[in-house]
Amino acid sequence: MSAPRSALSIRDALYEAPGPRTRRRVLIGTVITGALVLLGITAVVRQFYVTGQLAPRYWSLFLQWTTWRFLGQGLLGTISVALAAGAIALVLGLLLMLGRTSGVRPLSALCRVVTDFFRGVPSLLLIYFFFFVPAQLGLKMPSFWMLTLPVALAASGVLAEVFRAGVNAVPKGQVEAALSIGLSPAKTMRRIVLPQAVRYVIPSLIAQLVVVVKDTTVAYVVSFPDLMQNARVLITSYDALVSMYLVIAVIYILINFAINKAALYVSRKTGAKIIR
């Protein structure tokens, strides 16, 4: 994770104050690269034009209130799954971390295996698991949970590691001091380590929400009405595939961009680094 402010300073530190000749060369380069970028944009727009994708019938549906209301309902679905999965992952991740750092050998080994498992498996595989296996066992599961549980499990592995990094960031001397004044290990964790660790990882937790939102996009596998699934429904009824997918992509990008920015903002305010 790079903080843009420092990124700019190192970017600029790479160059000395330019003399008149360098300045001219940079100017020429800027003009040439600018022209190339413009050329690229024109090529893309032209490709859209010659294939007829700029035709009003592909874009007019975005002028209709009903389109946005339907997409808005999908967005609500996305948000509810993301928040529920995030909340479950938060609890599970914390438990996994506590188990791993508990010092009880079998428990810590088990939690380690579980953490590594969920970190090393693609979330799609987990989603297919919850799509197929409960049904095969004769359980009826609502599509909301078929999506929320796997997304939560996938995130819990990562969050366990984030929490662990937060715990490790608390100075060892504090733990030693707490133990030496007679606090039990559990109480030390609860009263001394955790409050600081949690504060330290807040920006990282916000940043992880991006991964959760991304994972919810495959909701169509379990046919849960999220943003993507609703967009697919609109595509079949309006036959506007390219425009719809592009608009949806932009919405997702903006949401995740905003979450990332929020994480960066909190990180800068509190001085805590973002752990990924």
Add this chain to the structure above:
Amino acid sequence: MGFSELLSTYGEKYLQGLLATWSMTAVSFVFVMVLAVLVTVARVSPYRPLRVVGDLYVQVFRNIPGVALLIIIAYALPELRIVLDWRTCVIVTTILLGSAFGSENFMSGINTIGVGQIEAARSLGLSFTQIIGKIVIPQALRTTVLPMTNLLIAVMLTTALGSQVPLNPQELTGVVSYINTRETGGILTFLISALCYVGTAFLISFAGNRLDKRVRILR
């Protein structure tokens, strides 16, 4: 369905799936690295249009969900008369996503170097290319070994997107969904693929950690 029955019926499919996942991961990662370097060069270049495009590239592909990108490449591009075969669609998706994160890794690698070193190099009379080639790139590479191992694992997990298009041969996730649409596969069918993923991730991070210990710069 028992373990031996499963292996005798679908063992070959799993093996093909593992190989497909591995090969797509390997091909993607090579291009991820190349593209990440190019994007990073654009982002630190003195030309403003390149910087803007580089930053935009990273923001777009860091924030777009993998499925959305795959669907655009696989189903929207043909409408614009750009048709790629399924495997290429998956690989291109993985490359675009991975290179954005790779460029971020390089940028934070560059950021750890510190302005002082560059000023020192300049006052010794090193030229720009010398500073980049002798000071910046070697250190940036060495500090990014661990993030890049994590990226390699992420690239492997991203190839699971291949289950969303009709690949032949299918990769590990696609194999499991194929088996379970045909019969009651049960937990075991998932466990085999999962262990292939976890095992590969373990090998990658083992190799990455060893490499990192050898080249890491202790500060």
